[in-house]
Amino acid sequence: MADAAVRGARKAGHDVETVHLSDYIEGMLGDCRQCRLADGSCGIKDNYEDLLVNRVVEADALIIATPLYWYGMSGRLKTFFDRFFCYTSNSSPHQDAVTKGLTNKRVAVVVSCEESYRGATVGLVTQFQEITRYLHQELVGVVIGVGNSRGEVASDPGRPLDAAEDLGRRLFDIRVTDYRIDTPRSNRVWATSPAAAGAHADDADDA
Template identity: 45%
Template sequence: MNSHHPEKRLLILVGSPRRDGNSAALGAAALRGAEAAGASATLLFLDDYIQEFLPDLRRKPAPSDRYAELFLEHFLPADGALICTPIYWYGMSAQTKAFFDRSFGHYAGAGPEPERVKARMAGKRLGLAVASEETYPGAALGIVHQVQEYARYTHSDFVGYVHGVGNLRGEVEADPWQPLEAAARLGADFFTRKYSDYRIETPRARNVWESAEQPTARERP
């Protein structure tokens, strides 16, 4: 049921500096789920690739860190990306934000290269895993909204979201809402889980799930 199309590639990006932290644990759980389902999945830590913010590219050359490798060789070819970030000040970590900002250096401007990049930025499946100390659901909403806007802008599908609570390294494992299991499921069915985002004219059945009983005509309002 959770089987992947074997050709689909999932990229898991971790935006915490803590290799043994909670975002990393959520990402690792998603990686295990994806691999168990037969997908090709890769987990990378953003700060292995990103050392600088987006500069004024008219005044400075692109930073000589490994962002281009990350963006061109890992992100663009991926069919889906799972962004894993700690909540820092009710937003994503600076590492994670820099991942989005630095893409400007590759898609901005005119010419065949930016056009090629924009075409490959579009149409991915996107997921989000956040780790925070606070349980308050509102703490994550700014990040959820930002990823949703990125998805809208790039014609991507924001297919799932997991929120794990913990503060000590790896403490999400003790979160009674079991976010590691949720992250593993998200990894497992990243490319197959149902995604819907209707417009008024979207044709659809009244039931959402196949298993739901079909109502008879008399039961319809």
């Protein structure tokens, strides 16, 4: 599913780099008061800083792929988010650059899940909604594919591979309308010509 989303993004002309968290993350978040170095840097010895500072922060958008593990994201992905704290807290020398670099990104999520029951993934989707809200990011879409064995999602009649590819292709085109009470907005979601708007209004009247 991740490959399908990447394929769609590349078809749209975007440069994409695929990373596997296992190549970068070994240590879990600890108590920063105990393991932070004298200059404020994170003291966990792995390649997380390279991933975060040189890849994630520099990206315009993120496509996040995870299997469903115990009704949540994989442990390594959870650690990826947990350790944002090491780099966004006041004591980190990277705080300003990382905090600025994490915000205002577009985020797409693809999830593989053995269970077709949609309640199984509700908690995970909600978690991504809250993570992106907190970081002032736009969650442009979530695709869920049902399968257990490697590659089995290709047999899902819901065609999640096609949906993931389309999500990647439209990564920067999808309109996200998550309004607040004070959000400036017009009375239209989609830009339309007056004639088209009139036709839609007539259709509504007919209904």
